[in-house]
Amino acid sequence: MLKKPAQKYSGKIGEVEIGTGEKAIKLxxxxxxxxxxxxGNTGNAPKIGMEISDIYPEDWTDALKELYKDVSSDAVKWAQFVEEKYSPDFICLRLISADPNGEDASPEDCAQKVKAVVEAIxxxxxxxGTGNHEKDAKLFEKIAQETEGRNVLLMSAVEDNYKTIGAAGVLAYNNKIVAESSVDINLAKQINILVNQLGIDNEKLVDNVGCSAGGYGYEYVISTLDRVKLAALTQNDKTLQVPIITPVSFETWKVKESIEPEADTPEWGNQDDRGVSMEVAAASGVLASGSNAIILRHPKSVEIMRxxxxELLG
Incomplete structure (x- = not known):
């Protein structure tokens, strides 16, 4: 019987722990x-998180809004509902209310919401955050302060605001941060080096190298993940030896295949099924290419990805 020789790698991805107590997880x-x-050692199994919003999700599909209709106007109730009903590995609270182009809620108000949620689950x-780099810096500074000791993961720090978010999120209040880059291995290395130079070790750092829905530049996402993991493992590149989180739901639920009403395109089939299929396709690809954690929106997607x-881990 042929025994295939094991491939040996010179590098290893570091571990990052988020949360506290018995439900804390390691990536x-x-x-x-x-x-x-x-x-060899596959490390910690990939983790699945579920997305919720701090305000009613007006732009979510009707089927998703129906699922959460009794709780989605209250972030605390929504988080508790998701925790109890679906038991995700983590919950991703998206601060939609803070968007300067929307309600522009203050960092103080958002921090109190986050504090209430973290204490309830x-x-x-x-x-x-909002993706507005200036607002996110102020936002995460307040949130880090209110969640001291809770070991939350702040997503995300970019080149424009990493000093503020890193100093508050990690150095002052001992939480963890995500360093975000735009689907390019060199940009991923660059932001990690900058964060490390602040005095933040890889044990406090997770990467988001970018995401897209299938068919929307998705091959760039996959090839970037492949290159990052190969550099970390085969070239022992310590700047890239951090876990990766991919916000799949942020991308897949805004493309036409997921949101086009069935009445407008009956030949495309059931809208809810389409959205789940898009989410699952994107999620399975990024996991197979090196993501250590994914964020999903639909409970059916969570079940399939579990x-x-x-199955793959046997």
Whole structure:
């Protein structure tokens, strides 16, 4: 019987812990390519988080709004509902109200909301900002202060605001941060080096190298993930030896295949099924290419991806 020799890698992805208590989770820790258990230690199993919003999600599909209709106007109730009903590995609270182009809620108000949520659940919490770099710096500074000791993950720090977010999020209040770059291995290295130079070790750092929905520049996402993991493992590039989180739902639920009403395009089939299919397709690809954590929106997607991970890890 032929025994295939195991591939040995010179590098290893570091571990990052988020949350506290019995439900705390660890990301990363692998010394082989994704799901390559035949080569060695696959580290911690990939983790699945569920997205919720701090205000009623007006732009979500009708089917998703119906699922959460009794709780989606209250972030605390929504987080508790998701924790109890679906038991995700973590919950991602997206601060839609803080968007300067929307309600432009103050950092202080948002921080109080986050504090209420983190105190109401035991599941680890990831906080997603607005994407406005100036607002996010102010936002995460306040949130880090209010969540001191809770070990939350602040998503995300970019080149324009990493000093403020890193100093408050990690150095002052001992939470963790996500360094975000735009689908390019060199940009991923660059932001990590800058964060490290602040005095933040890789144990406090997670990467978001970007995401897209299938068919929308998705091959760039996959090839970037591949290159990042290969550099970290085969070239022992320490600047890239951090776990990766991919916000799949942020991208897949805004493309036409997911949101086009069935009445307008009956030949495309059921809208809810289409959205789940797009989410699952994107999620499975990024996991197979090296993401250590994914953020999803639909409970059905969560169920499918749990089976996917369990099957591949045997």
């Amino acid at each position: 990363g820790g692998e010394a082989v390519l994704p799901f390559y258990s035949f080569d 035991k599941t680890p919490l990831v906080i997603a 089976s996917f991970i369990n």
